[in-house]
Amino acid sequence: MDSLVPPSLNELIEQLSELPGVGRKTAMRYAFWLMEQNEDYLSTLGDRIAHIKEAVTMCQRCFRSFERQMCDICTDNTRENIICVVESTEDLVQIERTGDYNGRYHVLGGAIDPLKGVNPEDLTLSELTDHVRTIGTAEVILATNPTMQGDTTATYIRQMLEREDGVQVTTLGRGLATGANLEYLDGETVKNALKNRR
Numbered sequence: 001m002d003s004l005v006p007p008s009l010n011e012l013i014e015q016l017s018e019l020p021g022v023g024r025k026t027a028m029r030y031a032f033w034l035m036e037q038n039e040d041y042l043s044t045l046g047d048r049i050a051h052i053k054e055a056v057t058m059c060q061r062c063f064r065s066f067e068r069q070m071c072d073i074c075t076d077n078t079r080e081n082i083i084c085v086v087e088s089t090e091d092l093v094q095i096e097r098t099g100d101y102n103g104r105y106h107v108l109g110g111a112i113d114p115l116k117g118v119n120p121e122d123l124t125l126s127e128l129t130d131h132v133r134t135i136g137t138a139e140v141i142l143a144t145n146p147t148m149q150g151d152t153t154a155t156y157i158r159q160m161l162e163r164e165d166g167v168q169v170t171t172l173g174r175g176l177a178t179g180a181n182l183e184y185l186d187g188e189t190v191k192n193a194l195k196n197r198r
């Protein structure tokens with residue numbers, strides 16, 4: 001707590017500093033900047049944040065954040081019948097932006113991380129098996145983040161899908177630096193990773 005800052009502003013700073021990539025200093029800058037904006041801007045921003053969960057739902061097949069029960073990728077018949085498995089919708093967006101991938105996706109909703117209490121059953125893993133069966137895919141590309149948690153998850157999925165007949169499991173080519181998250185990578189790196197998958 002900063003005694004130079006009014007308490008209610010301090011609380012806002014506290015909350016803002018929880019945003020990814022935002023430290024206390026930036027949070028304070030945001031808070032003071034917000035204070036200078038007009039009421040209209042602030043109430044629109046507040047409303048959008050308050051209702052973010054209502055508008056956005058999850059695709060029932062690939063678990064991507066979307067505004068309909070079945071997303072436009074899952075319903076697109078021109079897409080190849082391969083599934084790229086990612087941890088988050090952000091990673092999906094990153095791969096999709098390269099324009100180099102014309103398959104489908106499956107969003108896990110995180111990675112296995114026992115220390116943080118994230119177990120396999122907390123992710124959309126049984127749904128992945130359903131997804132594979134429903135569309136009868138022949139290839140699943142693992143594109144979890146190159147972190148320890150991402151690797152653990154990839155190994156788990158590989159073993160899980162071994163039981164599925166005729167499904168080849170590949171991994172994104174690792175020119176990717178260990179510890180780098182997909183969401184931070186530029187299009188070119190992801191493009192090469194897709195091309196070099198094994």
Ligand SMILES: [Zn+2]
Nearest residue numbers: 059062071074
């Ligand atoms: Zn979908």
